[in-house]
Amino acid sequence: MLRILLNAFHTGVVTTRYPAEPSVPPDRFRGLPVLRPGSHLPPPSVCPTGALSEHIDGGRRHVGLDVARCVFCGRCAEDPWAGAITMGRDFELAARCRDDLRIEVVADDPAVPAAGPASDPAAEAAHASSEIHRVLGRSLHLRHIDAGSCNACDWELTALLNPVYDVRRLGIDFVASPRHADGVVVTGSVTRNLETAVRRTLEAIPDPRVVIAVGACAASGGIVGESYASAGGVDRVLPVDVYIPGCPPRPEAIIFGILVAVGRLDARRPHRPHRATTTGSST
């Protein structure tokens, strides 16, 4: 017993101060891909998940990136396209609206900055001060549903409870019963074999409730996509309040998303100019 106390004392405090202080990911970290308009952007076939798309509009090539689908593999930022796309280090990517995760550039015109569809600030504000915030306040108790994940997102949710992230300090906790929950975090693309269990779990949660889709599979179907065995994303089955991209999202990215869900942080918005110019290490 004494040994245990001594060991604990010797270890000291290991808990992060995120989000009060920013978290800087290591150099090799692959965050939001940054598309450079005007340069030679890769064809969509480069992307193994179909996150990249293109279309011609007014005679110009538009290249789109669906951040919810991206698995951050870095392939589009490698030779021979290195420079046209670089892997940025931005990981705070959670959005309330699926469309806010679509970025588009005009490939051959450097004058047009990267942009997503115009968001509706009024709707966004209304959302943040919604019923959820009024009833649940600033604390959130969540139930986890594995809807067919590869376990990576699940491990990162478990990591939120470790001494380093310790999300209970932020008023966030994971509960055993849906009856005790204010909402769910869902991982996985919703497999056919789990669809009924997913619906029933949500039904057992009292209203109002939040649904947070964690990771590429939950947010969009990710690399699994839609098939005989997979619905292709949580919003095919349940209405989703917050989408957290990543494969898997790092623990800080999940904390960010959960705080967005309770309206304590602002969601990722399409028109932040610095995002288009962030230069990250492309390792």
Add this chain to the structure above:
Amino acid sequence: MVALRAGALGSVEADVGPRPSDLTVRLGRPGDLPAAAAVLVGSHAMALATVVATDETTTPDHDLKVRYVFEPTTPGTPDRFVTLLVSVDSARPEVPSLTTAVPAANWHEREMQDLFGIVPVGHPDPRPLVVHDGWPQGVFPLRKAFDASRRVPVQPAAEFPHLVAEGEGVFEIPVGPIHAGIIEPGHFRFTSVGETVLNLEARLFYTHRGLEKRMEGLLPLDAFYVAERICGVCSVAHGLGYCEALEQIAGVDAPPRARLIRSIALELERLYNHVGDVGNICAGAAFHYGTTTGMRLKERLQQLNERVAGNRFLRGLVIPGGVRLDLPADLLGVIAATLQDTLAGLDSLMARIEANPSVVDRLDDTGVLQHQAALDLAVAGVAARASGVDRDARREHPHAAFAGPEPPDLHVVTASDGDAMARVNVRALEARESIRLVGELVRRLLPGPLGVALPEPLPGGRIGISAIESPRGEAVHWLRTDASGRVERYHLRSPSYHNWPAVVLAAQTAIVPDFPLVNKSFELCYSCTDR
């Protein structure tokens, strides 16, 4: 293999392949299968490694095929797979079941019945396995004629049949698929009297995502990203297994520096898994100091992963042909320092566990897996070695750095008790061995290229097979390209696939409250079982 040719079957055709050291035996008719399997398992002490069904109705053969792949079990035997190849008539798709004689065939046969409609005649438990309630009769998603994007409506279904025990004080405890903690989905149904477990049924495949079908028709270089994501906590092992199978097909070898980095990645993956598992087992025994210490050590290793690979699960390091990222000297320094701290932390944690009778008491004699049962079920990895099965794919099927001319030393840890304590001890010793091994691998690093290019398009109609020692044991990958060099069929047999039935056996020796300990001591994956 001469004996096989001269054995009960008379003479049979045997070809070399898929690899030069392997043999493929084409059986004249499906009826020859039981006798041929008996020769391999009996006289040659081989075990079932994997079973791969393929739909070849659109090829000139116009048939379905099943390949039963066996491997030697005697330590020190050369690396060799023996495949029994059976051609199945698509009009009457039946094969004799091997399950009664080769228990490890059980789930493989049920899976091919669900996904290909190939009936294992005489199977003792032919209930559906992979497809769940409401799946329509006669629809087989891995047949080529089935459109991969097709959604199949859920039909109303009766409750899944399970063994029902009756009598005074007998009751059933259904658990899952959605669990109270943050874990993967599975359904466990305990039949018990008081706290004694009479029977346990595990129903899995809730996370079946259809990934093998998903990969079909893709360019092999694209399909890699799917293989790397079959399982989060085995990302390196499965990514590597796919790469090695693909490199066989392409006829290329990853350069020496890339192989060493691959092995380092594999050991880092084993390490964060094993260290985390030792901590997790403490949660099952309500030893919270141990749980949080394990979590903290694991977190540190995952932060190291992020520095090394840019991803906390080491995704993006291994790629077909080699590795994507180098390990420069400064990173090697960080790795060495972190592993040294991990070693000290792990030693201290194990000392606390061993000094804590309330933990040791819970683990000793709990969830015993008998040596013979481990052999019969072809159990893999830590679970097998803790029951005295001296097998490790790093030695039996050398891969990554072990495939070179002077492989690094490997100390394979075994124990004989087969209980939860033995599995924890094996894990802790293997974690130490991984730390030592990383040091040795780093010392062998010499400057050199990180990868080779694969030919494009890839050779068509070729098979690649590989076996990787993942954190949970041997995973067997089987890949074949079609005529245009795209993925025609890929199959993964994960270690958990063979180990789940062993969890059920071991749990039946325990009491209900000890099930979490039994389960955590095996520490199996659902996602790489279900795919």
